[in-house]
Amino acid sequence: MRLTQRSSNVRVSSGVKTLDEMCGGGFFKDSIILATGATGTGKTLLVSKFLQNGCTKGDRVILFAYEESRAQLFRNASSWGIDFEYLERQGLLKLFCAYPESAGLEDHLQMIKSEITEFKPSRIAIDSLSALARGVSNNAFRQFVIGVTGYAKQEEITGFFTNTTDQFMGSHSITDSHISTITDTILMLQYVEIRGEMSRAINVFKMRGSWHDKGIREYTISAHGAEIKDSFRNYEGIISGSPSKMSVDERGELARIVRGVQQKTD
Numbered sequence: 001m002r003l004t005q006r007s008s009n010v011r012v013s014s015g016v017k018t019l020d021e022m023c024g025g026g027f028f029k030d031s032i033i034l035a036t037g038a039t040g041t042g043k044t045l046l047v048s049k050f051l052q053n054g055c056t057k058g059d060r061v062i063l064f065a066y067e068e069s070r071a072q073l074f075r076n077a078s079s080w081g082i083d084f085e086y087l088e089r090q091g092l093l094k095l096f097c098a099y100p101e102s103a104g105l106e107d108h109l110q111m112i113k114s115e116i117t118e119f120k121p122s123r124i125a126i127d128s129l130s131a132l133a134r135g136v137s138n139n140a141f142r143q144f145v146i147g148v149t150g151y152a153k154q155e156e157i158t159g160f161f162t163n164t165t166d167q168f169m170g171s172h173s174i175t176d177s178h179i180s181t182i183t184d185t186i187l188m189l190q191y192v193e194i195r196g197e198m199s200r201a202i203n204v205f206k207m208r209g210s211w212h213d214k215g216i217r218e219y220t221i222s223a224h225g226a227e228i229k230d231s232f233r234n235y236e237g238i239i240s241g242s243p244s245k246m247s248v249d250e251r252g253e254l255a256r257i258v259r260g261v262q263q264k265t266d
């Protein structure tokens with residue numbers, strides 16, 4: 001497959017307002033987004049919000065699920081106020097659930113392609129890619145990811161994939177996974193320990209062709225879905241897994257240094 005896809009400037013919403021703002025107005029329509037994080041960090045929630053948003057715009061969407069059953073996905077979604085059953089009855093959502101081990105990767109790719117050809121969705125999600133990587137060679141997995149992303153781009157479909165990492169705290173290397181270079185946007189989800197509580201953090205790690213927020217924001221989950229706040233502004237060391245709050249003095253000192261540098265450059 002050749003790299004000849006057109007590239008559009010059209011943006012689509014992630015379904016989470018603050019995340020759209022962090023991405024400079026939403027994801028690009030023909031792009032591939034990867035949400036990576038440990039188990040329970042909220043990847044399936046982001047997938048559900050992204051697909052629900054497509055449906056509210058009258059678009060057809062498919063969720064390829066390799067970790068959870070239909071019943072579990074329906075229950076998860078309803079705990080965030082999303083009615084997947086209704087969207088499916090409306091003919092806007094299609095849920096495709098399979099065990100990763102039920103077929104070889106080439107067959108999984110064929111199944112994904114034929115579902116797309118038949119249903120003609122505008123958005124697809126794969127939850128999770130890492131489940132499909134179990135027990136297969138790196139090369140075969142890379143070929144599979146290239147096959148899916150190439151096909152999605154050719155059909156001008158926005159693809160949202162998830163990747164479950166083994167590490168709970170601290171930075172996990174995403175550069176050595178085979179998928180990071182094939183995806184256009186990477187959202188990094190993490191657990192952070194602050195004042196004896198496990199909080200979640202979100203960061204737009206990269207976004208090709210667009211300005212994006214570089215900040216690490218707090219990400220909370222409730223019955224209303226996802227909310228992104230600015231509460232980690234005065235912390236440092238979040239990505240390394242040992243956050244500490246910057247004191248007023250330190251912040252003042254930092255501001256003075258920045259001002260000094262600015263004056264020098266003026």
Ligand SMILES: Nc1ncnc2c1ncn2[C@@H]1O[C@H](COP(=O)(O)OP(=O)(O)OP(=O)(O)O)[C@@H](O)[C@H]1O
Binds near residue numbers: 040041
């Ligand atoms: N209604 C709710 N209110 C508050 N928190 C909730 C609610 N529903 C789910 N959660 C939280 O969301 C978490 C699960 O989110 P999600 O399923 O998106 O994670 P995930 O990253 O997909 O995990 P996994 O890798 O295990 O699939 C739960 O661990 C729970 O803490």
Ligand SMILES: [Mg+2]
Binds near residue numbers: 043044
């Ligand atoms: Mg999940």
